[in-house]
Amino acid sequence: MSSLLAAASFDVPTIEYGQLSPMLIIFGVAVLSLLVEAFAPRGSRRPIQLVLVFAGLAAAFAAVVMIRGTQHIAAMGSVAVDGPALFMQGAILVLAFIAALVMAERQVDPLGDAFAPRASALPGSTDEIAFTRLGWLQTEVWPLFLFSVGGMLLFPASADLLTMFVALEVVSLPLYIMAGLARRRRLLSQEAALKYFVLGAFSSAFFLYGTALFYGYAGSVDLSAISDALTANAGSMWLVITATGLVSVGLLFKIGAVPFHQWTPDVYQGSPTPVTGFMAACTKIAAFGALLRIMYVALGGIRWDWRPMMYVIAALTMIVGTLFALTQTDMKRMLAYSSIAQAGFMLVGVIATNQAGLSGTMVYLVAYGIATIGAFAIVTLVRDSTGEASHLSQWAGLGRKAPIVASAFALFLLAFAGIPLTSGFTGKFAVFTAGIAGGATPVVIIGLVASAVAAFFYVRVIVLMFFNEPTSDDGVSVVVPSGFTTLAITISVALTLVIGLVPQLILDLANQAGLFIR
Amino acid sequence: MSVLLATIEQSGSTGEQIVFWVCAAIAVVGAVGMLISRRAVHSALFIAATMIALAVLYVSQGAPFLGMAQIVVYTGAVMMLFLFVLMLVGVDSTESLVETLKGQRIAGLALALGFAVLLFAAIGNVSYNFAVGIDGANAADGGNVQGIAHLIFDRYLLAFEVTSALLITAALGAMVLAHRERHTPRKSQREQSEDRVRSGEPQNLPGPGVYALHNAVGTPGLLPDGQPTDRSVPEPLRGVSAAVGVDHEDTRRVNALAAGGAIIPGKAEDES
Numbered sequence: 001m002s003s004l005l006a007a008a009s010f011d012v013p014t015i016e017y018g019q020l021s022p023m024l025i026i027f028g029v030a031v032l033s034l035l036v037e038a039f040a041p042r043g044s045r046r047p048i049q050l051v052l053v054f055a056g057l058a059a060a061f062a063a064v065v066m067i068r069g070t071q072h073i074a075a076m077g078s079v080a081v082d083g084p085a086l087f088m089q090g091a092i093l094v095l096a097f098i099a100a101l102v103m104a105e106r107q108v109d110p111l112g113d114a115f116a117p118r119a120s121a122l123p124g125s126t127d128e129i130a131f132t133r134l135g136w137l138q139t140e141v142w143p144l145f146l147f148s149v150g151g152m153l154l155f156p157a158s159a160d161l162l163t164m165f166v167a168l169e170v171v172s173l174p175l176y177i178m179a180g181l182a183r184r185r186r187l188l189s190q191e192a193a194l195k196y197f198v199l200g201a202f203s204s205a206f207f208l209y210g211t212a213l214f215y216g217y218a219g220s221v222d223l224s225a226i227s228d229a230l231t232a233n234a235g236s237m238w239l240v241i242t243a244t245g246l247v248s249v250g251l252l253f254k255i256g257a258v259p260f261h262q263w264t265p266d267v268y269q270g271s272p273t274p275v276t277g278f279m280a281a282c283t284k285i286a287a288f289g290a291l292l293r294i295m296y297v298a299l300g301g302i303r304w305d306w307r308p309m310m311y312v313i314a315a316l317t318m319i320v321g322t323l324f325a326l327t328q329t330d331m332k333r334m335l336a337y338s339s340i341a342q343a344g345f346m347l348v349g350v351i352a353t354n355q356a357g358l359s360g361t362m363v364y365l366v367a368y369g370i371a372t373i374g375a376f377a378i379v380t381l382v383r384d385s386t387g388e389a390s391h392l393s394q395w396a397g398l399g400r401k402a403p404i405v406a407s408a409f410a411l412f413l414l415a416f417a418g419i420p421l422t423s424g425f426t427g428k429f430a431v432f433t434a435g436i437a438g439g440a441t442p443v444v445i446i447g448l449v450a451s452a453v454a455a456f457f458y459v460r461v462i463v464l465m466f467f468n469e470p471t472s473d474d475g476v477s478v479v480v481p482s483g484f485t486t487l488a489i490t491i492s493v494a495l496t497l498v499i500g501l502v503p504q505l506i507l508d509l510a511n512q513a514g515l516f517i518r
Numbered sequence: 519m520s521v522l523l524a525t526i527e528q529s530g531s532t533g534e535q536i537v538f539w540v541c542a543a544i545a546v547v548g549a550v551g552m553l554i555s556r557r558a559v560h561s562a563l564f565i566a567a568t569m570i571a572l573a574v575l576y577v578s579q580g581a582p583f584l585g586m587a588q589i590v591v592y593t594g595a596v597m598m599l600f601l602f603v604l605m606l607v608g609v610d611s612t613e614s615l616v617e618t619l620k621g622q623r624i625a626g627l628a629l630a631l632g633f634a635v636l637l638f639a640a641i642g643n644v645s646y647n648f649a650v651g652i653d654g655a656n657a658a659d660g661g662n663v664q665g666i667a668h669l670i671f672d673r674y675l676l677a678f679e680v681t682s683a684l685l686i687t688a689a690l691g692a693m694v695l696a697h698r699e700r701h702t703p704r705k706s707q708r709e710q711s712e713d714r715v716r717s718g719e720p721q722n723l724p725g726p727g728v729y730a731l732h733n734a735v736g737t738p739g740l741l742p743d744g745q746p747t748d749r750s751v752p753e754p755l756r757g758v759s760a761a762v763g764v765d766h767e768d769t770r771r772v773n774a775l776a777a778g779g780a781i782i783p784g785k786a787e788d789e790s
Contacts, residue, residue: 013672020676027683034686075676119694126753130701140694147687154680163677170683177691216644235644242640 016074019081021063022089023153029056030146037140049142053100056146060153061093071517077222078163080293083513085157087362088289092282095369096149099278101488102377103145106137108479109387114272114380115141115181116189123186138181144174145278152282156289161211161221161247164290168207168250171286172200175279182272184387192270199253199263207250213243214298223298224518230301237305244299244306251294254287257347258316261340265324268336273388276332277376280339281369288346288365292358295350297516303353307440310351314443317344318450326457331379331390334457335372338416341454342368345447349431352438359510360434364427366506367499371415371423374492377485378409384475395461397470402478408493410462415496417455423499430507537578544571558604566597580652583663 017024033052040048070081079085106113115138117131151170158164180193215221217239218229229235253260268276299306321341328334346368349361382389382398382405389395399406415424428451435444470476499506548568552561569592577585617623652662659665670678705713714720739750746769748756 010668010672013675015675027680030683031686034690076673078674078676118699120696120698127698127701134701136701138694140690143690144687144694147683150683151680162674163680166677166680166684170680170687173684173687173691177687177694180695213641235646238640238643242637 013076015076016072016081019067019070019072019074020079021067022060022093023150023157025060025063026056026146026150026153029053029059030143030150033146034143037143042136045139046137049139050104053104053142053146054097057093057097057100057149061090061097064090064093073159073517078159079154079157080159080223080297080517081157082515082517084289084292084358084362084516087510087513088156088285088365089153091362091366091369092149092152092285095281095285095366095373096145096152096278098370098373098488098491099274099281100145101484101491102277102373102380103141103274105274105380105481105485107482108380108383108485109183111183113137114183114274116183116186119181123190128186141178141181144178148174148178149282152286155286156293158290158293159223161214161223161294164294165204165207165211168204168254168290171283172204172254175275175283176200178275179267179271179279181275182270185270188270189272190270192267195263196267203250203253203260206246206253210243210246210248210250213239213246217243223294226298227301227518230299237302240299240302241305244302245309247294248291248306248309251287251291252313254283255291255343255347256284256340257313257343258320258340259313261317261320261343264340265328265333265336268339269330269332269390273332273376273380277373280335280376281372284339284343284346285365285369288350288361292350292361293516296353296358297518300353307351307353310347311440311443314344314347314351315446317341317347318447319344322450322454322457325454329392331392331395331461332376334392334461335375335379338454338458339368339372341450342416344450345428345431348435348440348443348447351440351443352431352434354434354438355511355515356430356434357438358515359507359513360427360430362510362513363430363499363503363506367415367423367427367496370492370495370499371412374489374496375409375412375416377488377492378405378412380485381405381479381481382476383479384477389474389476392461392464393471394474394476396464396468398464398478399466400470401476405478405489406465408489410465411493411496413458413461415500417458418451419455421497421500423496426499426503426506429503430510534578537574541571541574541578544568545575558607559601562597562600562604566593569593569597580656581662583666 029052033049036045036048036052064086067081068086069083070086071083072081073079074081103114111117111132112135117128117134117136117138119138121128121131148171151167151172151174154167155164155171158167176193176197179196180190182189211221214226217235218226220226220229230240249260253263256264268280271279295303295306295310318341321337321339321344325334325337325341328337342364346361346364349357349364351357352360379388379390382395384394398409411422415422418424418428428447432444432447435441435447545568548564548566548571551564552568555561555564569588573585573588573593575585576582576588656662656665659668736751736755738746738748741747
């Protein structure tokens with residue numbers, strides 16, 4: 001009888017399909033693309049997948065543009081559709097589009113695309129050779145890619161910690177699998193996937209533990225309810241501070257901040273390079289979006305408690321990332337450590353806890369993401385007979401062999417270094433001014449010094465490419481890619497220049513996004 | 519700890535206290551045993567014990583659904599699946615305890631201890647002056663299960679739906695990483711026998727090297743005429759054993775053996 005009563009009192013939940021449309025489109029297309037894998041004949045899968053992926057990403061971006069200006073907590077309080085969330089969703093979709101172009105490349109490797117023909121075949125086995133000879137492609141990467149993008153759209157928009165946790169897993173799980181799918185150096189790739197999975201699961205557990213403690217404190221996992229409980233000063237501060245630390249561990253791991261960065265170089269090196277670009281750019285945006293939302297919305301009231309922790313982590317991240325990048329001899333590992341250092345610069349924007357910090361971080365994320373995808377796309381082009389030639393010495397004299405590609409790479413490196421007239425300068429300037437306004441001057445000074453040191457190793461690579469003689473007959477050449485990678489690099493170069501030369505466009509967009517809603 | 523005791527004393531009868539202390543002890547012992555046992559099977563059984571103890575605690579706290587789900591899903595499905603996998607791999611397999619990173623265990627222990635102290639200090643210092651209990655929440659929707667249903671299908675509907683993306687990804691990932699596709703159609707028995715006759719050697723594949731002085735699978739077997747053949751060597755190893763190099767002394771002995779001479783390894787040179 002009581003169950004009947006309960007059934008009668010159940011109201012149908014209101015789901016704002018329009019406001020959730022970007023992620024619903026991506027998840028829908030992901031399921032469609034899975035059905036393509038199940039039912040389409042093998043030969044036609046790749047073209048169908050490519051149409052689905054690019055059309056889906058474009059449609060989701062159009063949906064973000066359509067619902068711009070929304071300020072609403074949708075889906076019964078689970079998703080905050082506000083300016084910053086929409087800005088980050090748009091940025092993720094644009095960057096995922098460029099990353100998908102690089103992933104779709106099939107011309108640079110004579111054996112096929114960047115992914116193993118069949119991931120289940122043992123590395124070096126006769127099966128693998130047979131699959132390669134047949135030219136089969138692991139087109140399952142496309143549904144995995146789309147699910148990950150869908151999770152990324154939800155992650156920075158989650159309005160409660162439970163949804164955020166589910167989104168975190170939806171982002172990560174496909175990435176763990178994609179990391180293990182590289183066509184060349186399969187064992188390195190499988191090792192990367194396993195490391196990423198084990199450490200990722202470990203860090204998720206920290207996030208979950210923190211969520212449980214937040215629930216113990218506030219009696220709710222809603223970010224706004226946690227903020228209200230803090231305002232009311234209810235319960236024990238011990239619980240909040242422990243919970244803050246634990247949740248931060250989970251997010252800082254995804255960001256790759258020191259001391260939770262150890263996975264980054266191995267995973268970036270082992271993953272298929274197009275996936276590395278995707279995960280470096282898009283995961284960072286999603287994870288920073290979630291971190292910013294938690295810190296600004298839920299924990300803004302105790303910023304004086306968590307800011308010292310973030311000071312130390314930001315400073316450590318900048319210093320360790322820069323110093324280790326100096327000593328690397330592998331291009332992908334160097335870019336990995338450079339991405340750690342960049343995460344440190346972005347954390348300055350989180351520490352600022354003001355509107356400028358929020359918009360500055362978002363601009364920096366976009367600028368960094370575009371240059372990262374472009375740089376990793378170029379890494380896929382420099383090859384010898386065994387695959388990518390990622391040792392730094394093999395890049396010597398690249399400027400003479402392929403001046404256009406080397407120039408594009410130099411531009412991305414200058415953007416990483418934050419040289420004026422590139423996008424990196426716009427981002428760094430926005431973040432550092434926000435940091436000073438927010439009272440984080442010491443960290444900004446460390447950041448400036450670290451940027452100067454970082455500029456050294458970026459410029460060193462440029463010198464290596466343009467002013468060193470190429471090593472004779474090392475077999476390294478720059479492969480001419482198909483239209484996919486060419487388009488991806490062209491878009492990246494163009495956006496890097498536009499953001500550098502006309503920074504006001506993106507700064508205005510980020511400022512208009514306003515603050516998080518509660 | 520005293521605070522913890524106090525909260526327990528505030529809420530619950532003696533019976534509940536006994537259940538708590540018994541189950542808590544089992545849970546902690548199981549968790550520690552999971553960590554320190556060398557065999558994976560023992561670890562799995564320990565963690566199953568921990569999960570059952572937790573399930574009893576959930577039920578005694580008024581959350582029967584969670585307790586049952588814990589037993590059915592975690593202890594029943596997940597852990598038993600885990601045990602199946604262990605049985606397939608081999609029950610006797612023990613973990614290699616060699617440290618690949620020097621001093622990792624010490625550092626790990628120190629960090630874990632520090633983390634434990636931090637958590638104990640933080641959570642032990644928490645004091646609640648209100649004990650709500652789950653009864654209120656259960657009553658609001660007419661029961662424990664109804665309350666959970668209300669939360670899942672109303673407030674957390676989106677998270678529930680998005681979890682399906684997670685499950686699809688998991689299934690897809692398992693397929694991608696583990697499913698072996700055939701790249702050539704499977705041959706029927708008839709086709710196999712036709713192929714064999716057509717190949718000119720209609721007998722079975724030569725057995726492994728029964729006269730061989732090694733029992734490695736890479737050692738070639740002998741054909742009826744006494745010639746060693748690498749067709750008895752598994753295909754991936756053929757190139758490899760050639761790369762290792764032919765042991766001419768072994769070949770000589772094998773040939774001598776095939777010619778009918780009795781050779782006792784090591785004495786061959788003395789007799790000749």
